[in-house]
Amino acid sequence: MKVITEEWPFAPLESAECIVCLETKKPSEFPSSPLTNDCEHSPAACLECVKFAISSDLKTKLWSEVACPECDSILSFEAVQQYADEATRLRHAELSVRQALQLDDEFIWCSSGCGDGQIHDGGFDQPIVKCGSCGQLTCFQHKVAWHVGVTCGEWDLLKENPAPRQPTRGNQTQQMREMQEMRASEEAIKMIAKSCPSCARNIEKNGGW
Structure with missing residues (x-):
């Protein structure tokens, strides 16, 4: 930094040159102290350039690498929150909170890709998670879009025994449809049949039962 007086940093400056933008600015336009405890230099980048650098870092690095x-x-x-612009502060805080939430076993990301996530305290007993942002239904157990009409156990069977035909997605859709039809048939049987007390086989109900 090009100093106009020779007393920096021991006395207030009338002005100084930012090493980034090379503009001559007042002392109030520079950080009043080093940005981190590890910085071994006096602040030589102006506040505007520090703000821009933080914003750029957050777009290209992890939130914790600014x-x-x-x-x-x-x-x-705290330093990022102090020197960044409002939009960057909000984004930085959001990313830090998300990382903390991901350490929770009950946290799940929305399967739609909307970028939202939430804590689901229903766990595996209540596996359907509805995104509070976009409304997408996600399976808590499998971390995919909710497999409508197919239980988590049935979904596991489909994954373990995929059909040999291609494409895979089409085969899974067909298998899911067949699974749903099979379940519907089982429900119908329960409605019109009962177990024979003698042989334990299903027999059709009649009006006398």
Whole structure:
């Protein structure tokens, strides 16, 4: 940084040149202290350039890898929130919260790809998760779009015994349809038949039962 006076950083400056944009600015337009505890330099990038650097880092790096534009020391969560613009602060906070949520066994991402996720306390006993953002139904157990008409157990069977024909998605659709038809048949049998007390085989009900 090109200093106009010779007393920096021990006395207030009248102005200084930012090492990034090369514009001469007032001391109030620079960070008043190093961005991180690991920075071994006085701040030489102006606040606007620091703000831009943080925004750029968040677009190309993990939220936890945002760094000082001068020495690449990693910024703390608090530092990012202090120096970033509002949109970047919100995005950074959202990403940090999401990472924390993903450590929870009850967290699941929406299968639609909308980018939303949520805690599902119903667990495997209630596997259908409805996205609070887009309404997509997701299977908590398999982390895919909810397989309508097919239980999780039946879905497992379809995955373990795929049909040899191609394409796979078409075969799974056909298998799901056949599984649904089979279940419908079983339900119909339960409605019109009962077990014979003598041989235990299903026999058709009549009006006398």
